[in-house]
Amino acid sequence: MPLDDNKENRFAAELDEYGSDTMSEINIVGRIILNIWRMMRNEVNLMNYTFENVGFHVLHQRFPLFTFRVLSDWFDNKADVYRWKMVDHYVSRVHGNLQLLRKLDLIDRTSEMARLFGIQFLHVLTRGSQYRVESMMLRVAKPMNYIPVTPSIQQRAQMKAPQCVPLIMEPESRFYSNAVLVLDFQSLYPSIVIAYNYCFSTCLGPVENLGKYDAFKFGCTSLRVPPDLLYQIRHDITVSPSGVAFVKPSVRKGVLPRMLEEILKTRIMVKQSMKAYKHDKAISRMLEARQLGLKYIANFTYGYTAANFSGRMPCIELGDSIVHKARETLERAIKLVNDTKKWGAHVVYGDTDSMFVLLKGATKEQSFKIGQEIAEAVTATNPKPVKLKFEKVYLPCVLQTKKRYVGYMYETLDQKDPVFDAKGIETVRRDSCPAVSKILECSIKLLFETRDISQIKQYVQNQCMKLLEGKASIQDFIFAKEYRGSSAYKPGSCVPALEITRRMLAYDRRSEPRVGERVPYVIVYGMPGLPLIQLVRRPAEVLQDPSLRLNATYYITKQILPPLARVFSLIGIDVFSWYHELPRIQKTASTARSELEGRKGTISQYFTTLHCPVCDELTQYGICTKCRSQPQHVAVILNQEIRELERKQDQLVKICKNCTGCFDRQIPCVSLNCPVLFKLSRVSRELSKAPYLRQLLDQF
Structure with a gap:
């Protein structure tokens, strides 16, 4: 029987309220519905909790992700092989969920805790710590003829x-x-x-x-x-x-x-x-x-x-x-x-x-x-x-502030190699992007092992240059922030997760993330003076649109350098001066460019001024005068570049085909947790200038 509007709205509200902070959005009387996604949030610390990411980190196995459009097309296809691919996709995910439960021993462990605390299986997963303490305390208190006080909210x-x-001293902050x-x-x-x-x-x-x-x-x-x-x-x-x-x-x-x-x-x-x-x-x-x-x-x-x-x-x-x-x-x-x-x-x-x-x-x-x-x-x-x-x-270590420290840890006397141990700093926090964690950890390790600031400076400048030149992987610069639900934000809130969700809902009303789900986004370049919230984009948009580029200035000055400065300022190093010493690099691709201008030609997407593709010198003639005097050298270099890009693309396509089981030329997988997706996108983008390089070759 169809629900009337009021009942339907009330039912949806109850469902939202129930699903926001308990085990499952689905409630069936007499059955315990395990929401494995919510359980994984308490089991493993990850940047996001998609099935593909959890599967890789827990099971060490890659799972492909297909859009609902692709899956629908496969199901509607008259060829049995496509319908089977859709069924196989869902069967592999069901099998993966069972593997996750088995690998982390969630059922047996929860059962054992229920037995130990004297509470129900479901309550181990859904109730708080006070409920567990009280259950055990009352079992001890009852034979002693004690009953607990039950104060009212007013009494409390x-x-x-x-x-x-508690005593929390301010540390003597230094290296x-x-x-x-x-x-x-x-x-x-x-x-x-x-x-x-x-x-x-x-x-x-x-x-x-x-x-x-x-x-x-x-x-x-x-x-x-x-x-x-x-x-x-x-x-x-x-x-x-x-x-x-x-x-x-x-x-x-x-x-x-x-x-x-x-x-x-x-x-x-x-x-x-x-x-x-x-x-x-x-x-x-x-x-x-x-x-x-x-x-x-x-x-x-x-x-x-x-x-x-x-x-x-x-x-x-x-x-x-x-x-x-x-x-x-x-x-x-x-x-x-x-x-x-x-x-x-x-x-x-x-x-x-x-x-x-x-x-x-x-x-x-x-x-x-x-x-x-x-x-x-x-x-x-x-x-x-x-x-x-x-x-x-710890030998050596850095004490930054309260509850923030990092060092090389030795737990036993016969331990030869130390373990990198960090608490509270960006290497273990999840409120930034992976690049920040990697650069900071590598810099601290260089400090501990070499005590050579020049090596650290060179490493940090190299990483900044990679980002400025557009050679860094987008995957390392993806933020993932929790979505708190549409009703949890104040009107007019400028929160990236909410902004991305609004755009997703404009495209598909059913694409709203679940409460607590981490929404991925990146920051791109835009018109000067635009507020930061308008530079937020989904990673998929950046992969599909060649005119969108990562905002290197924002990432370097607001994300990468501040955590480095917090550590290295303790030894008197100004990390920001390293960035100011770098040459300024200007790339053409810009969100300000109109769609028509973006279609003018492949070359305009890659070069602001014309550079010689052989020696990188400035020229107005495609290939500079010096290289034109060596036509054989030009032919070898350009052919090698095209062939190398095609070889890379073929290798990555093979990896994708083996993983997805799809043997069409177009790879339908859209998993943002797979590095191959980003490598393939980058190679394809670079390969799009091949027609221009062949056009230059035809001149010889």
């Missing part, structure tokens, strides 16, 4: 605001050629809950309220501690640094400490079992999922106690006590390291539960020895199970 809103924040140790407290917040018996059930409230006969505000509710009871347990009370009193385990063992103790002990047992069953793949996978689930729960527990905005049962007194004690523990560790003269160490950065320790003049062997000594000394000053673990040595 009236609760006091948090007063304590460190000496060894920097990284030490990390193992499960710091869970360890503090266990060590000091912090829990909802053991908290007596702020010290200033103790001894009063009246009830006082406590978390979202109120609490009353009788003075005579307080007098009886006066010797079994600990006070947190934030001034909140808790009873010791001898009076009452808290629910959270009991739960976390069991979790951490079980995780150690599971890890030991993994070593025993490492040859049995099925059991090993199951145990890996189990230990991962236990790790998540242990780390989520603090968040449950302090979630004052969206929490189910927040308690600021408890949350503040955990954070303040963790802060005090880290501060004591930093003081111990700085005050112990025999190590000659200095803490240059601290972040929540970790610290970076500089050892001037120490070798790699000495660094590992001192790191182990520091870990043991700090662990000895804290109650069990609070433990400082020596993680790794």
Whole structure:
């Protein structure tokens, strides 16, 4: 039965709302519909999550992508071979989806977590961390005759605001050629809950309220501690640094400490079992999922106690006590390291539960020895199970700002080759284009390995010249930003993902991206003074239109150089001056040119002034006078150039035909995640000047 307009609109709105942040846009009662695309967003970090890109990075296999127009034409074709190609395309994608599930062990791992947390399979995928913590906490609390508080939204809103924040030091930003140790407290917040018996059930409230006969505000509710009871347990009370009193385990063992103790002990047992069953793949996978689930729960527990905005049962007194004690523990560790003269160490950065320790003049062997000594000394000053673990040595490294650093990492003493390890900088971020990440990573590696700024300068200038001359691959300059849904943007928003979507919808009303989908785009040259939002284009448009060129000036000055400057300014290098030293290159292809002018001839697309195709000298006669005196040389060079381009094109077409299974001359694949598509487009564009070169040859 067809839906009336109102019902249809309401149904579409409900579908949108359901699909925007849960597992699937399709809801069938009694069935769990797995949206593998949404699951992959949590499993792998990629620039975009198209089936072809995920398939390549997870399965290491290329999948072709055809437009709906091509697939429809194949299906409508009377020849059976074309109809079979359409069926085969969809069968291969279904098979690929099943391979993804199998490769990442998603079904078994989710089942194991559901069993571990005591929640439904679907809720593991769709519900948040608080739901998992509460499920486990209530299982521990029920035999102890506890029930959870259920505050209203108003009660939660009236609760006091948090007063304590974790210790995050401002790092001593510079390039460190000496060894920097990284030490990390193992499960710091869970360890503090266990060590000091912090829990909802053991908290007596702020010290200033103790001894009063009246009830006082406590978390979202109120609490009353009788003075005579307080007098009886006066010797079994600990006070947190934030001034909140808790009873010791001898009076009452808290629910959270009991739960976390069991979790951490079980995780150690599971890890030991993994070593025993490492040859049995099925059991090993199951145990890996189990230990991962236990790790998540242990780390989520603090968040449950302090979630004052969206929490189910927040308690600021408890949350503040955990954070303040963790802060005090880290501060004591930093003081111990700085005050112990025999190590000659200095803490240059601290972040929540970790610290970076500089050892001037120490070798790699000495660094590992001192790191182990520091870990043991700090662990000895804290109650069990609070433990400082020596993680790794950076040699050398760059500390940029809070939560942004990069270095060559050594995790064991016998490790010969270091591992490039970066946190928070553009090499691991996804809000820029791949070229930025590649250039920055290569420049930092050159700095670490050679310490030669001239080599880095030459490399960066070469990359800039490639882009200015139009020789760089478009694939490396594609941005991919998440689309938040048409209703999530303010009227008149200038957001590239929204702008591209509007153009797609003008062409096809059903082509709107899903909420959270990454929309690819590039920035091209345009008329002077045009706003940036009008220079946004889909990569497919740039491939199809020879007059569109990547905006090299924008990419170099706004994307590539700023991250480089943030790193190299720490050693006094002005990266922007490298760009200003480059010669200015002017190409003809411009979006300002009219369509008629673009059709004038192939030569006008490639040369502003006429250059000799043999020696590249300026000339008004096609081939310069000097080369005309050597006709045989000209014939060999031009024939070689044409033949080389044709050979490249044939090779790339063969690769495409083998991948797509299509043996027509025209390759219908439009996958932007395949580098062959961009290489083929570039070679075809260069080959379009072959008629002009043959015309010159005919003159001889």
